[in-house]
Amino acid sequence: MGNLNKSTLLVNYEEQLMIKRYSYNTIKTYKSCFKEFIDFYPKKNLNQMKNSDIQRFMIHLIRRKNIARSTQNQYINAIKFYFEKVLNRPKETYQWHRPRAVKKLPHVFSEQEVMLIIKSIKNLKHRCIILTIYSAGLRLSEVLNLRISDIHSKENCIFIRDAKGNKDRYTLLSEKLLLTLREYYINYKPSFWLFEGANAGRYSKSSVQAIFKRALVKAKIGKNGTIHTLRHSFATHLLERGVNLRYIQTLLGHNSIKTTEIYTHISKQNLKKIASPLDFLII
Structure with a gap:
């Protein structure tokens, strides 16, 4: 995890979300997703993470938690935010497969x-x-x-x-x-x-x-x-x-x-x- 302990890392992450004026609900969701990600790799230096590490985490979520497509995208966006906004890396297209959206008609009451x-x-x-x-x-x-x-x-x-x-x-x-x-x-x-x-x-x-x-x-x-x-x-x-x-x-x-x-x-x-x-x- 580098020189930062987990609590400091999460504080920095949340501060960047607040600076970028993300909504309360988005901050809460992203922070929860990101915390789960760093808990999955307790001994790894996040700054040296590879795409394959993130892919492995996604497979874990799908297999063990059977997460919905929309939830999978939330995890991807939360992790992406860390690399691009907290570490200030240039934007790039990550080789993480985003799930195809399923177009379902919403339920409606008469x-x-x-x-x-x-x-x-x-x-x-x-x-x-x-x-x-x-x-x-x-x-x-x-x-x-x-x-x-x-x-x-x-x-x-x-x-x-x-x-x-x-x-x-x-x-x-x-x-x-x-x-x-x-x-x-x-x-x-x-x-x-x-x-x-x-x-x-x-x-x-x-x-x-x-x-x-x-x-x-x-x-x-x-x-x-x-x-x-x-x-x-x-x-x-x-x-x-x-x-x-x-x-x-x-x-x-x-x-x-x-x-x-x-x-x-x-x-x-x-x-x-x-x-x-x-x-x-x-x-």
Whole structure:
């Protein structure tokens, strides 16, 4: 590991991520991946690592942990960051095989199913969290990072700060959500974060995931789904109601329209508008 012990190495690594203004979640993920990498080679000098050493680590992850393709890419990016940003080596194309992305259509709830999920949640705070995610198309981390000041009621919008890719954006503020948020504010009186847990800290991810899982069971919806499915549903339902794809791209905070275009493949309402060529034949 060279002249640096493991703890110092990780501190330096984290500092470089912070200097480069990586998001909190990315820093946490990269640091965890990199720590696992250096633990795998406790006696090796990282500065003298070869591509074959990294390849061996990747094979270990695939064989022993059966990691997903997206997770494998996270490990690769975390290790790549160390060599290029911490050691200041010039960028190069490493001979590490990145897994081919599997293009799967996301699961989506129907509007009826979303309504059943929301109705099954009786706790006001819990219902507000789920309503906010669906009505604004938010990621889980984004709803937990919301501050009270991010709700712009006069402009009917919500400000999303430091989202994926360190980007800020505005998204929709539903009138129904605003009414529920006002009731929630009166009852819970949050001090800084919109949704606060113990000691006025941010509400935890695991708590929101548990809320959603319970709601899914109570609503008796026989579909696999996660919190992120609500975001997919938001985009799909907007598209089905005729909202321009470019607007949806902006609301979701996608860099590329190609990312947003996936929802054109899962919108059943749009499929209904297209007639099969068979329907034009006289038979």
